[in-house]
Amino acid sequence: MEFEEKTLSKEVIFDGRLIHLEREEVLLPNGKTSIREIIRHPGAIAMIPFTMDGKMVFVRQFRKPLNRTVVEIPAGKLEKSDIDPLTAAKRELEEETHYRADRWEEITTMYPTPAYVDEKFILYLVEGLSKVENPLPGDEDEFIEVLECTYEEAMALKASGEICDAKTLYALLYWQLKNLEKG
């Protein structure tokens, strides 16, 4: 089956602080044309950090699209200056949680919304955490609370709806699997 949608023309609709929106006219496999609206994103990193005593580290922050606070695993978008995603992930972990870590392992790469955003993020498993005395300062307009939760505490945050985003729900399933494998 032929799937490819060839780009016939392209225009930038909006180039904002975070959102870069393009509209493409495409040629469909059946010879018709259609419009695709696409958000361009610089890419991101996210991480599943476990403390020495087996808790997972989360951050609570206000998410304006949902108009409420959400509890998520630490994550951040890549800056233009980021050559190496792992270096960016280490910086985000320190800025957001004031932790550094010994062991970083790439779990998977994930596209959260391939229907209309090209965002891709790399997800890391992070172990061997230790607190940093003079951590990197966070972004000026980010207000973040750090949480360290047992599995049961995290499940309660899921039940209450405060944990509700795809990457963090993935992290909880990953945790459940890890627990089950340990027996």
Add this chain to the structure above:
Amino acid sequence: MEFEEKTLSKEVIFDGRLIHLEREEVLLPNGKTSIREIIRHPGAIAMIPFTMDGKMVFVRQFRKPLNRTVVEIPAGKLEKSDIDPLTAAKRELEEETHYRADRWEEITTMYPTPAYVDEKFILYLVEGLSKVENPLPGDEDEFIEVLECTYEEAMALKASGEICDAKTLYALLYWQLKNLEKG
């Protein structure tokens, strides 16, 4: 800690076929102001469908933002006329895969990208599939191939990168957990 970001003003930047983009000026907890760019989305449904012989049903389609085909679990966005997400999910399953199903169970609700999109989708576990003889027609500009995969075949699609979106990776982890629980 005070987190709320109050909206000071709001403007619609773009109102397209799929993407509805707004820009809000917000008052931060520290008294400063900032800009939030937000994509409004009507919401969606996705499903993890298992055939009678324990395979998972996927769809392969071209995703213009990634400029390649992606293999995903069946999903669709809600239409304005959709009062009930479950009815919409049943329609999407039939349109995309030509299957109907006996058993529908809500697994979780998920926000794929809470940082800049308000999209929320409900994820269903779907069992007891049977082929429909005269299925509902699909969308005119959707070109879809249906796949039924064993766990090993699905893992191979993950390894090759064709399975790469958050909801489908979640479905694979869910499957792995299910297999482990069965022992």
